[in-house]
Amino acid sequence: MVTYCGLFSVCKEGQDSILCIDVEVALNPTLIGVTMKRIWTIRQENNRILLALKGKEQHTMPNGMTGQLELLWEKIP
Known part of the structure; x- marks a missing residue:
């Protein structure tokens, strides 16, 4: 399992909410944990790692x- 910890911001891109994470800014762990089930793409x-969230996370x-x-998942597809 890979852990990415860093600053994040949320912006809109099309119909998706994109979670932009700067993986080089690794500070303190977890405010919000995101699992693969909540990630669209x-x-x-x-x-930067960009995540499109689905469901109520938007x-x-x-x-x-x-x-x-702090993000935890097996690997980046």
Whole structure:
């Protein structure tokens, strides 16, 4: 299992809420844990991992919200 811990922000991209994580800014662990079940798509751009969240997570993490996040999953597809 791989752990990514870093700052995150939420922005809108099309119909999805995109969780942008700067994996180089690793600070303190978990404010919000995201599991594979809640993730629609994952892609990596440079040092950022972008997640499209589905379901009520789009509402619990509003647009522009920032904080710290720890991600746990088996691997990036």
